[in-house]
Amino acid sequence: MARRGSYAKGVAKREEILDAALEVIAREGFRKTSVREIATAANLSQTGLLHHFASKNELFTEILRRRDEVDAVNASTDPEARFIDTFPMIIRHNSKVPGLVQLYVSLATEAPDPEHPAHKFFTERFEGFREELVAEIQEGQRSGEFNTRLNPELAANSLLALADGLQTQWLLTPTLDMAAHIEAAIESWRSDPKP
Amino acid sequence: MARRGSYAKGVAKREEILDAALEVIAREGFRKTSVREIATAANLSQTGLLHHFASKNELFTEILRRRDEVDAVNASTDPEARFIDTFPMIIRHNSKVPGLVQLYVSLATEAPDPEHPAHKFFTERFEGFREELVAEIQEGQRSGEFNTRLNPELAANSLLALADGLQTQWLLTPTLDMAAHIEAAIESWRSDPKP
DNA sequence: GTCTATATTCAGATAGAC
């Protein structure tokens, strides 16, 4: 903050690195990818890159954070759009970028460790999505869109867990249609049609 | 097979190792646990243990396979019991052994690699559970227990994916009640009560 | 801020004695 532009410059460089990382992981996949490989993709040495991040784990966590930002922008230009409605599109997009899905499940697996930077990221991410979903389900129940027998908290958790589990299954069996399963789950929430 | 007892003895020793491994992982947790730690728990050196397994990855895959065997026996003494009915109990039991859950999600994350021994294990495991579930759902639809609007394949995949995703969430947030979510999902399959 | 070079750590695999 003290010197002119230094802060913004640092942020810009970080984003440049993160976007290069996203691009290379989406293109080449992610399987125990090393910091060096990301550094090469960003035209930097390993140390040049780690100058901008505290550690390997922070780097990979920030890549995921950046991915969420990009996805949120791409999913909908309408700031009023519901999460419920954009979620299937995000999932469908995931099936275009297996490397990023692999990165996501890998870090999710490491996230239980409270020392890991991904711990905070996944905890907050889950909480945020969960609260948003609960609110949307409750609103849908008031409007008559969703079945009132649905428990909003259970349904919200289950949809998010379903999405995570589908990604694991899909990496193993890429013929699985993740988005179709998500859509069917949301469909099952709807009120029975009046006879 | 040629010499008396040698084959059976080898199998017995493997099982002894696997049971020791299950015990220590359940008790101490699993976080990038090394072969050496498993070896120590089984009163063996690293090489003494790896004499019985081709590699680290095969060892850990076999630990999971053994876990499934033990779980299947413990879940129900009745060979006629449906998977649908024993599944919530298995999940409930999982919440007593976080180390084994951690091992499971860790290997599941590595399983997409076709060279990894866990690849075959998870593929077959998923297929087996899926087929069993599809058959039980169809039978339940014929008997009137389950809603006939349910797509059996989608529902079966979704229940298995839900279970996987819940484990990831639960490792992050151990207050989450995995079994309650599984039970709610199965409950949602039931036919609407006649008015 | 970025680099080269190196220290450090660690784990899996292997050789060969008993």
Add this chain to the structure above:
DNA sequence: GTCTATCTGAATATAGAC
């Protein structure tokens, strides 16, 4: 079958020059 000892390789992290 089991051990001790060692090899090998990988990858992060650090020191210090430019």
